[in-house]
Amino acid sequence: MSDPLSGKVLTEHVRALADEIGPRPAGSQAVERARTYVRGALRGLGITEIEEQPFRAYNSVFYSLAGPVGTVALSNLLGILGPVGDLMGGALAAAGAYAGWRALRLLRHPLSSWAPTGPDANIIARIMPSGRLERLAVLLGHLDTHKCRHSQSPQRKHSLSTLLGANLGLLMLNSALQLSTALLPRRWMHTLRILSTVGVLGAIGMLVDDEREGFIDGANDNASAAAVLLGLGADLQQRPLKHTEVWLAFTGAEEVGCIGVQVMLDRYGERLRDATFIDLEMVGAGDIVYVTRHGLTPLAAYYPHPEALALAEKAARKHPELAIRPHDMPSIVEEVSPLVHRGFKAVLIAGAGDDGWLVNWHQYADNFSNIEPESLERAARFARAMLDELDRQ
């Protein structure tokens, strides 16, 4: 019997998803084909408990970001009503700035509800332990793919954090200036406010400019994780855990705002309250790490749950042959964000390139030819080691 966690076997799943199906925008027919592939592969493993959890999703994070920024820009028009309008505008801009912060953390907010949507879904497969059920682990790998972003190119990615932090600061400043011109009208304040509004309009221009490219194959982001989940499904069927039920969650619409995982938490949050979540992102290239610091900008930073992090540390210590290390990722946002925001125990396994960044993050170069089977295998074996460790606790 072939080893389901070998790089060779895992690479075949990546080929099917990223090379044969190709780009898989949220809410598209292509991502539906990816779900069909995953369901077929799970059934082929003899896994019978497979649930499809439908929802609707937009296909670009643009909608989630442009809603808040546009709201702040438009709030300035209320100024024509005088000081009362300024107060209302300032409050609306504060709500927009808060929604902007949520968008950077890939958390939901109502200012994206204008976006056109398509049908999407999560696929959740459940694998029971051989003995008495005591614990629950959830493995996460999203099926959708992102657009190619110039703002995240190798040349420009290093200024991304500053740029996003400055834009978020600008939204907050604009709100503060609207409120203060209402209470203490000064000429210089008025001028500053106009300048900040021009800045906010510039941010909209940047968002529009970053939308021009097409969707990427997403071999690393995140067919690699889906492949590892399928490999672990096969491995768990051959060598089941004793006391831990495992959910394989092939989530939808991660790239646009972690919609799938939040839909799953809405439905199963109570049942998953004590579960351990192991998220996998871009594990198809580079050095395999567990991430100790996340976020696109320091203003929107977040950290893994201490218990989940301790589990990763312990598994890494017990398996020196895998050479897994902790890593502060320079820029990343994924499903650990909504999970830890809602108090769940979550940690991320990812691949880091020589420069410490995710490999080919949101670039056309994220295609099948740049997949490294050895990275896939290390990530799969490390995830299995974490599951074994959890099962022994």
Ligand SMILES: [Zn+2]
């Ligand atoms: Zn991803």
